[in-house]
Amino acid sequence: MSNEPMEVTMAAAEQSIDWKRLFFLVLGVALFFIIYYAPPWPDAIDPQGNHFILTKEGKGALAVFALAATWWIFEVLPIGVTGIAIGVFQAMFLIRKPEVAFKDFMDPSVLFIFGSIVIGLTFTKSGLTKRMAYKMLSIVGERTSMIYLGCFVMTAVLTHLMAHTAVAATMFPLLLAIHALYTSEDVPTKFGKGLFIGMAYVAGAGSIITLLGAARGAVAIGFFKEMTGREVSFFELSYYMAPVGWLMVFLIWGMMLLLCKPEKAVIIGLKERAVQMYAELGGWSRKEILTLAITLAVIILIAAKNWVPALQGIDKTAILLSSTLLFFILNILKLEDLEDIPWNIILLFGGAMSIGFCLWQTEAAKWLAVNWLALFKTAPAVVFILGMAFFVMIMTNFIMNVAAIAISLPVALVIAPYLGVAGEVIFFSALMTAGMPFLLLIGAAPNAIAYNSKQFTTGEFLKFGIVASILLMVVVYLAVAVIWPIMGMPITITPVAQ
Secondary structure, eight states: OOOHHHHHHHHHHHHHOOHHHHHHHHHHHHHHHHHHTSOOOOOEEOTTOOEEOOOHHHHHHHHHHHHHHHHHHHTSSOHHHHHHHHHHHHHHTTSSOHHHHTGGGGOHHHHHHHHHHHHHHHHHHHTHHHHHHHHHHHHHOSBHHHHHHHHHHHHHHHHTTSOHHHHHHHHHHHHHHHHHHHOSSOSOOHHHHHHHHHHHHHHHHHHTSSTTSOHHHHHHHHHHHHHHSOOOOHHHHHHHHHHHHHHHHHHHHHHHHHHTOOSOSBOTTHHHHHHHHHHHTOSOOHHHHHHHHHHHHHHHHHHHTTTOGGGTTSOHHHHHHHHHHHHHHTTSSOGGGGGGSOHHHHHHHHHHHHHHHHHHHTTHHHHHHHHHHGGGTTSOHHHHHHHHHHHHHHHTTTSOHHHHHHHHHHHHHHHHHHHTBOHHHHHHHHHHHHTOOOSOGGGOHHHHHHHTTOSSOHHHHHHHHHHHHHHHHHHHHHIIIIIHHHHTOOOBOOOOOO
16 A cells, blocks of 8 residues: 555645744743743842842743744734733743733723724724725825825824824724725735835824823823923923924835835826715715714813813723714614724733733833943933933833833933933933834834734834834934924033032
8 A cells, every 4th residue: 555645645744834933933932931940130230229139020021021022023923812922921930910910901001902993993984084085195196105195194193183092093994995096906015014104103203292192291291290390391392392203204204215115106097086986975974973073072082181180080091982882872883893803903912011011010121221221321421311212212112101211211310410411301302212112013002003904014014113213213313412402402411420
């Protein structure tokens, strides 16, 4: 009896093994065990001589962090499943209690992202997305470079008025509609990559300009006031952040034109088609009017929390999720629409919150911050500022941006007076880089929402993110050395004698 069929089957099975995926799957696990079971690491020591011990749990947090980063970057598992692995490894290896590690998956920030995605879904279902897309295309015209610019400017402007997560969720279906007019084929294009990655990056850049773009600004202002006694006003923040935020928007536009130059320079006949298709939509429907009214009401209520004392005690997630309830109560959405929610993205952010809190609560993040910033305690003022901003930029890709600021600002503000550096420039440069995590999908909700387009891989996002992060650090340098001094921000002070 011939063994030939069995040999063919075995050969086919051997060929079907994805060795690259297997390698990085094992690499992630290997990194976890190497870090987790490594001998105790040296204490971090701040300029005042205080010791920060890296506990066994802290080392475990770094181990989970290494595993998750490896699996996320190389996509060995669906990104949401890697998010689940973060909770599993914490519970299995007693890094944090299960009820703590898994509770983070339902953190208000995760539910805020869910609510924002539902708003974007409702815009699509009601027809508002097509109405917005056709109107914008009839204005910006047929050149793909100007379509890039129109989409990026609209994204940035909206982040001045509403949370960048909600903006990304609103823009996402609009960009899908625009890409469908660019090509009828369901395959990634350079134009698609530039459109969605650019939207994610610009959402971050625009969100630093006002307190309405993200929660990080208000929290950081309160934190800075508590530490220094100095309060930064709404308009002062916008005054200093607007030039650097908009500079980044236009630099990202230029970067996308270079790295993701569209296959077509012009979409011939697009403007006429857009005008015609907008006319075919007819008058506004009941669903469109209700969707817009509910969304605007939610945005106004969240924005008013900053000025109306009666609203300050109400959580912004509860306000946002009230829109989800109303969409179903008014039959704008139905039960089957829940199947269109990208649960992979929701689980991704559940895992991101879990590892972020894990690094924070075990003080592994503080240990990293002290070790890093201690390297610059004798450096020139500008180098120290850039070093601190760089640390925040890297950490905000892995943990909550507010947490990245909270662990770095105390150390930076202790060192700053000895180097003759003003506290204001530390605050603004940290807040600037905290708003633009360009490297990983977990860094910000717009990154993950853009990924749902299937126009790019996590590896491609990282590759473009490296370039964008270099641009960001150049802009931080320009802000510290040129822009902010011209605008009147104090950069240096008389050094405190050591």
